[in-house]
Amino acid sequence: MDGDIHDLVIAGSGVAGLSAAVYAARSDLEPLVLEGDEPGGQLTLTTDVENYLGFPEGVGGFELVQRGREQAARFGAEFQIAAIDAASLDDRPFELSLSTGERLRTRSLIVATGASARWVGADGEEQLMGNGLSTCATCDAAFHRGNDVLVVGGGDSAMEEALVLAKFADSVTVVHRRAELRASEIMARRARAHDAIEFRWNTELVELRGTPEDGVTGATLVAHPDGYPRENYEAGEDVEVLDVEVGGVFYAVGHVPNTTFLRETPVELDEDGHVRTVVTTTTTREGVFAAGDVMDRRYRQAITAAGTGARAALDAEEWLAEREVHGRIEAPA
Numbered sequence: 001m002d003g004d005i006h007d008l009v010i011a012g013s014g015v016a017g018l019s020a021a022v023y024a025a026r027s028d029l030e031p032l033v034l035e036g037d038e039p040g041g042q043l044t045l046t047t048d049v050e051n052y053l054g055f056p057e058g059v060g061g062f063e064l065v066q067r068g069r070e071q072a073a074r075f076g077a078e079f080q081i082a083a084i085d086a087a088s089l090d091d092r093p094f095e096l097s098l099s100t101g102e103r104l105r106t107r108s109l110i111v112a113t114g115a116s117a118r119w120v121g122a123d124g125e126e127q128l129m130g131n132g133l134s135t136c137a138t139c140d141a142a143f144h145r146g147n148d149v150l151v152v153g154g155g156d157s158a159m160e161e162a163l164v165l166a167k168f169a170d171s172v173t174v175v176h177r178r179a180e181l182r183a184s185e186i187m188a189r190r191a192r193a194h195d196a197i198e199f200r201w202n203t204e205l206v207e208l209r210g211t212p213e214d215g216v217t218g219a220t221l222v223a224h225p226d227g228y229p230r231e232n233y234e235a236g237e238d239v240e241v242l243d244v245e246v247g248g249v250f251y252a253v254g255h256v257p258n259t260t261f262l263r264e265t266p267v268e269l270d271e272d273g274h275v276r277t278v279v280t281t282t283t284t285r286e287g288v289f290a291a292g293d294v295m296d297r298r299y300r301q302a303i304t305a306a307g308t309g310a311r312a313a314l315d316a317e318e319w320l321a322e323r324e325v326h327g328r329i330e331a332p333a
């Protein structure tokens with residue numbers, strides 16, 4: 001066990017965690033940022049970010065988080081490459097078990113561990129994510145002016161992505177593995193009524209073509225009248241195989257919040273695993289705060305994540321100050 005008791009540990013080094021780190025470090029809380037397995041978070045998966053305030057020419061996702069990291073470090077934030085594997089949050093100080101085998105104690109915790117978009121497992125997706133393949137139409141639709149694009153999914157978020165894309169793309173094809181949508185009636189009706197949106201039922205994506213330089217240029221789809229055609233395709237059974245030329249592909253098959261380590265703790269999660277916040281960024285466990293995509297199923301944008309990160313740091317600072325914890329006076333759990 002690390003002998004020190006930290007005032008504040010921030011789990012996650014995406015924009016939410018970094019923004020919290022800047023605020024907390026400037027308040028002399030000397031936060032320790034645990035970077036997790038993906039230092040810099042989801043933005044490192046994308047090339048251009050055009051909707052973050054202050055960059056009229058856009059900014060690379062990696063550059064944006066790198067600058068944030070430098071900014072936080074300048075004010076005294078410490079960084080460690082480690083993920084929280086397990087957390088004991090019943091008593092304070094909280095105890096965190098890390099992927100490195102170490103254990104830490106902290107008086108307060110900001111959870112900014114993000115949510116990972118589900119990928120479908122098509123060939124080529126590792127290489128093309130962020131280069132024509134995306135999980136965020138609000139972020140990347142404007143790059144597809146005049147393109148033909150695919151949206152993979154059949155729920156509300158797939159309909160939303162398709163409607164956003166239809167403002168820019170020439171055509172949007174929703175690829176869904178069943179013959180019925182999971183989306184709500186109203187969202188399905190809006191998407192079906194749009195001239196630029198069409199549907200391919202009982203169809204799945206199995207391969208993406210293109211290069212990181214040229215982006216996505218095509219895709220291979222498989223179809224079978226019984227639905228879920230990929231199973232048949234992988235078993236070598238008869239399916240229709242379609243090669244299509246497209247300039248972009250969007251996955252809209254859900255997000256998984258990175259909260260496994262919170263499952264057995266007093267921090268309440270919603271049915272999908274997002275942290276439930278009570279007032280602003282406070283959670284159901286006093287001293288634990290949440291920021292960014294891990295607590296926000298609706299907006300999922302860099303700027304909104306940075307905003308909640310700042311709020312979480314201010315909330316944590318106030319909470320620590322109210323209990324006179326900051327200043328090294330221990331408070332009862």
Ligand SMILES: Cc1cc2nc3c(=O)[nH]c(=O)nc-3n(C[C@H](O)[C@H](O)[C@H](O)COP(=O)(O)OP(=O)(O)OC[C@H]3O[C@@H](n4cnc5c(N)ncnc54)[C@H](O)[C@@H]3O)c2cc1C
Nearest residue numbers: 012013014016036038041042084113114139292293300302
């Ligand atoms: C391809 C793509 C393009 C995008 N483009 C844009 C865009 O143009 N504009 C825009 O506004 N938004 C964009 N987004 C969305 C944006 O990236 C997210 O909204 C934002 O990154 C959320 O920030 P976050 O800090 O909440 O989480 P994340 O960025 O997901 O960061 C989570 C952090 O938590 C860490 N972590 C995870 N588990 C643990 C653990 N157990 N312990 C410790 N640390 C852990 C990870 O290593 C990571 O550092 C895009 C997303 C994607 C995927």
